[in-house]
Amino acid sequence: MIFPYLPGSDTSAFRGISVFFGVLLSLGSSSAIANTIAGFIITYMRSFQIGDWIKINDVTGEVIEKTALVTRLRTINNEDITVPNSMILTNKTTNYSSGQSDKGLIIPINLNINYDVDFEKVNELLKKAALMTDDVEKYPAPYVFKNKIDDTVINYQLNALTKKPERMYFIISDLNENILKVFKEEHIDLLSPRFFPKPKKQP
Numbered sequence: 639m640i641f642p643y644l645p646g647s648d649t650s651a652f653r654g655i656s657v658f659f660g661v662l663l664s665l666g667s668s669s670a671i672a673n674t675i676a677g678f679i680i681t682y683m684r685s686f687q688i689g690d691w692i693k694i695n696d697v698t699g700e701v702i703e704k705t706a707l708v709t710r711l712r713t714i715n716n717e718d719i720t721v722p723n724s725m726i727l728t729n730k731t732t733n734y735s736s737g738q739s740d741k742g743l744i745i746p747i748n749l750n751i752n753y754d755v756d757f758e759k760v761n762e763l764l765k766k767a768a769l770m771t772d773d774v775e776k777y778p779a780p781y782v783f784k785n786k787i788d789d790t791v792i793n794y795q796l797n798a799l800t801k802k803p804e805r806m807y808f809i810i811s812d813l814n815e816n817i818l819k820v821f822k823e824e825h826i827d828l829l830s831p832r833f834f835p836k837p838k839k840q841p
Contacts, residue, residue: 690735734803750791767816
């Protein structure tokens with residue numbers, strides 16, 4: 639057993655937990671044991687706290703409860719999702735709130751724009767749209783990457799910082815709306831052009 643080698647194993651609280659695990663083993667519930675051990679490990683690792691916004695597989699929400707067996711999330715649609723702790727331990731977990739207090743959360747927006755549009759103009763408009771958006775930080779300022787150059791378009795990525803990760807879906811929606819507004823004002827089409835091959839002439 640690894641328990642004697644863990645930090646704090648000589649405390650009364652730790653010994654109490656060990657007794658609890660012994661009771662579980664005597665009950666013989668493999669799923670309960672797996673979830674409880676996973677819950678203990680999750681608590682020990684401190685990967686997320688109550689109030690954090692996290693993503694487990696395809697489920698994103700606010701952590702509203704942590705128990706020995708399960709963790710409960712509340713989604714943006716006010717759905718309460720119960721996730722077994724063993725599932726959390728064996729799957730990738732993304733914590734959107736972990737850096738909120740100092741660094742914040744970067745929200746990326748990707749879009750394709752025709753080569754005909756000057757890239758400096760695109761940079762200017764994307765940053766303008768970001769600064770028009772509520773809860774986007776002005777410092778550090780939004781910035782733009784050119785991620786990919788295709789045959790017909792350039793893929794741009796706008797990156798905007800927020801200190802309110804719990805509002806990220808609203809911020810993404812507002813960002814997209816403001817991008818549409820500023821590009822429409824400049825009569826710039828955001829749709830990627832489609833090209834169809836010309837039919838060969840018959841001999």
